[in-house]
Amino acid sequence: MMPPEQENGVAATNQTDPPISTSNVSPCPEPDRVRFSVLRHSLHPITLKFEDVSYSIKIESGQGRGCCSSPKPKITRTILHGVSGTARPGELVAMLGPSGSGKTTLLTALGGRLPGKISGSITYNGGPFSSATKRRTGFVAQDDALYPHLTVLETLTYAALLKLPSSLTLREKAEQAEMVATELGLTRCGNSVIGGPLLRGVSGGERKRVSIGQEMLVNPSLLLLDEPTSGLDSTTAQRIIATLRWVARGGRTVITTIHQPSSRLFRMFDKVVVLSEGSPIYSGAASKAMDYFASIGYEPGFNFVNPADFLLDLANGVTPDPRQEDDDQYQEFHGRQDDLQSTKQFLIHSYKKNLHPLLKEEIHQQDQHDSTKSSSRLFMMYIGWDNQWTTNWWLQFKVLLSRGLKERKHESYSGLRMFQVMSVSILSGLLWWHSDANHIQDQVGLLFFFSIFWGFFPLFNAIFVFPLERPIIMRERSSGMYRLSSYYIARMVGDLPMELVLPTIFVTVTYWMGGLKPSLITFALTLAIVLLNVLVAQGLGLALGAILMDVKQATTLSSVLMLVFLLASGYYIQHIPMFIDWMRYISFSQYCYRLLVGVQYSVNEVYECGQGSCRAYDFPAIKSLQIHNMALDVAALVLMLLGYRVLAYLALRLGHQH
Structure with a gap:
C-alpha cells in the first residue's frame, strides 16, 4: 500500500517530522504512520467550503416568573455569526475558541446534523449535503458512547457489519475491522473490554481511538471530531492529533474542535478557525495566525508563547502587553484598551475588513476537486452507497x-x-x-x-x-x-x-x-x-x-x-x-x-x-x-x-x- 502522503496525489507537508515515541505509555502502541485500506475503491476527496454560516435558536427569557404572569417570552440567541472557511483534502483544520464560542455548533452544522435553519452556504465539492456525502462522512462526538462490556475488536466488528455496504461479505467486513484496529494501534488490547464507570477497561486514549476507528471503517473522505483530546494527558492527546494528521495526509479532510491545545499540537494544524462568542476573529493557515494578529497590533509580550493560548486570550478579549498608542487602525475603532468587549469587537471588525474578502475569493474559486463531484456520486450510486441504508x-x-x-x-x-x-x-x-x-x-x-x-x-x-x-x-x-x-x-x-x-x-x-x-x-x-x-x-x-x-x-x-x-x-x-x-x-x-x-x-x-x-x-x-x-x-x-x-x-x- 502506498504511504498516506502519496495516496490520491495529495501532497503532504512536514513529512520529515519524526515519529512519536510510544514506549512504556500504553498497552496499545500508537503506529508510526496510519495507513487505511480502500475498501475496493479509491478515496473520493471532499473539499468543504462554508461561507457566512449563521445559526440562531429561540430560548425562554428570565421574565414572567410570577404566579399570575404571562408565559415567558422567547428571545432569539445567535450562536454563529457569519463564519467562513475552507477545508481541503490532506488538511487538518482545528476550531479554537473558549467554551460557549460555538465550536461544536459549527462542527455539527458541517456534519449535516444541526437541526433548524442554517443561513449561509455549506458545500461539499460544490454541492449540498446528500446521503452520498453522509456515507463518506465520519463524526466522532466528544463523549465516547460505547458499550462497556464489548471488547475493542467486537465493537469495531459490529460497527463494520452495520456500516459497510452489502457488496462486502461478512468475512471481508470483519477483516476491515481487524485492519482498522491494527492501523490505530489497538491490536494488543483488541480482546480487552471497553469498560465504563463501574467496569475497568481500556484507557481514555484507547477509547477515543476506538471511536475514531468506528468512523474510519467506511474510509471516510470527511472526518469531523468534537474535542478528541478532552480529558486526556498531553502525551495521549499528541498521539490522537498525530493520528488525525496522518489520516488527513492520506487524502482526507479532517476537521476537529479543540479547547486548549499545547504548542506541539498547534504546530500540527494546517488551518485554524478562531471563534469569539460565535463570531470569527481568524480563519486561515495556522502558520500565519500570529503574523496576522501582529499586523493589527497584537503581539505577545515575550518570545516563547503557546500560539493557542495567545489566540484564546484574544478570543476572550484579553489583550497582551500594552500596544503602541500610535496604532491608527486601533485608535480609529476604539480607545479603551482594557475593555474586553471592545477588544472582541475590534478583532471581529478586523476579520471582516482584512480576512473575510480573501476567504470569499478563495471559496468562490473553482478547483479540481469540484470536478469530482459528479463522478464520485455516480460511483457511490453504483456501489449502493447513495441509498439511505447500506445493509438490509x-x-x-x-x-x-x-x-x-x-x-x-x-x-x-x-x-x-x-x-x-x-x-x-x-x-x-x-x-x-x-x-x-x-x-x-x-x-x-x-x-x-x-x-x-x-x-x-x-x-x-x-x-x-x-x-x-x-x-x-x-x-x-x-x-x-x-x-x-x-x-x-x-x-x-x-x-x-x-x-x-x-x-x-x-x-x-x-x-x-x-x-x-x-x-x-x-x-x-x-x-x-x-x-x-x-x-x-x-x-x-x-x-x-x-x-x-x-x-x-x-x-x-x-x-x-x-x-x-x-x-x-x-x-x-x-x-x-x-x-x-x-x-x-x-x-x-x-x-x-x-x-x-x-x-x-x-x-x-x-x-x-x-x-x-x-x-x-x-x-x-x-x-x-x-x-x-x-x-x-x-x-x-x-x-x-x-x-x-x-x-x-x-x-x-x-x-x-x-
Whole structure:
C-alpha cells in the first residue's frame, strides 16, 4: 500500500517530522504512520467550503416568573455569526475558541446534523449535503458512547457489519475491522473490554481511538471530531492529533474542535478557525495566525508563547502587553484598551475588513476537486452507497440482536441480580412453606405477591434502558448505521431470554415450596401468566423511559403508577368506590392477580371452613374479584403488551426526530 502522503496525489507537508515515541505509555502502541485500506475503491476527496454560516435558536427569557404572569417570552440567541472557511483534502483544520464560542455548533452544522435553519452556504465539492456525502462522512462526538462490556475488536466488528455496504461479505467486513484496529494501534488490547464507570477497561486514549476507528471503517473522505483530546494527558492527546494528521495526509479532510491545545499540537494544524462568542476573529493557515494578529497590533509580550493560548486570550478579549498608542487602525475603532468587549469587537471588525474578502475569493474559486463531484456520486450510486441504508433490515436485525445479547448478558445474569431474585424466591417459599387449600388466605396472598413482585421488578429495570442507551442510539442513528425499527425489534427479541429466565426460576422454586396446587398444568398456566405480566410491566417501563428520557422522572412516575396498581388490584381493597373504580381497569397487576387465582382454584373446589366445607369461589377475597371470563383478562394483558411497546417505539421515533 502506498504511504498516506502519496495516496490520491495529495501532497503532504512536514513529512520529515519524526515519529512519536510510544514506549512504556500504553498497552496499545500508537503506529508510526496510519495507513487505511480502500475498501475496493479509491478515496473520493471532499473539499468543504462554508461561507457566512449563521445559526440562531429561540430560548425562554428570565421574565414572567410570577404566579399570575404571562408565559415567558422567547428571545432569539445567535450562536454563529457569519463564519467562513475552507477545508481541503490532506488538511487538518482545528476550531479554537473558549467554551460557549460555538465550536461544536459549527462542527455539527458541517456534519449535516444541526437541526433548524442554517443561513449561509455549506458545500461539499460544490454541492449540498446528500446521503452520498453522509456515507463518506465520519463524526466522532466528544463523549465516547460505547458499550462497556464489548471488547475493542467486537465493537469495531459490529460497527463494520452495520456500516459497510452489502457488496462486502461478512468475512471481508470483519477483516476491515481487524485492519482498522491494527492501523490505530489497538491490536494488543483488541480482546480487552471497553469498560465504563463501574467496569475497568481500556484507557481514555484507547477509547477515543476506538471511536475514531468506528468512523474510519467506511474510509471516510470527511472526518469531523468534537474535542478528541478532552480529558486526556498531553502525551495521549499528541498521539490522537498525530493520528488525525496522518489520516488527513492520506487524502482526507479532517476537521476537529479543540479547547486548549499545547504548542506541539498547534504546530500540527494546517488551518485554524478562531471563534469569539460565535463570531470569527481568524480563519486561515495556522502558520500565519500570529503574523496576522501582529499586523493589527497584537503581539505577545515575550518570545516563547503557546500560539493557542495567545489566540484564546484574544478570543476572550484579553489583550497582551500594552500596544503602541500610535496604532491608527486601533485608535480609529476604539480607545479603551482594557475593555474586553471592545477588544472582541475590534478583532471581529478586523476579520471582516482584512480576512473575510480573501476567504470569499478563495471559496468562490473553482478547483479540481469540484470536478469530482459528479463522478464520485455516480460511483457511490453504483456501489449502493447513495441509498439511505447500506445493509438490509434483516442483517441489521441479526447484528443488533447478536450485539445486544453479548452486551446485556453480563447485566441480566449478574451475580447481584441472581442473588436478589433467588434470595426472595427462597424466602417466599419458606414463608409459605407447604401451605394447602385450607389456608386459602395465605395462598391468595402468595399469588398476589407473584403479580406485584413481577410487576415492580421488570418495570424498574426497563426504565433505565433507553435513557442510558440514548447517546449510543443517537450517534449510530445519526451516522445511518441502522433503522430504528430493526434496533427496536432486536431489543425486544433479545430481552426475552434475558427477562424470562429469572421469573421462570423464581416461580418454579416458590410455587412448589409454597404448596400451591400440585398440578403440572396449573403450574404451567401460572408460569405463563407471570411471564405475560413480566412482559407487560417491561413494556410500560420501556414506554416511560422512552417518553421521559430521564431516569429520575421515570422512576418517580413509575413508583406512583405501581402504587396505584397495587391498591387497585383487589387484594387490599375489595369494595372500591364507584367514582374511582375505573383505576382497576388500567392495572395490569389486577388482571394478572385475577388470572392467577382463576387457574389455581376451580369453580367447584372447596376448603374447610367453620360450616364444614365452603366453595373457594365464595371466599371473600376471591368472590370480590368477580372471576367470570378469564379470556377477557388475557386479552386485556395482550392489548397492554402491544400498546405499551408501540407507545415506546413512537416515543423513540419522535424523540429521534427532535
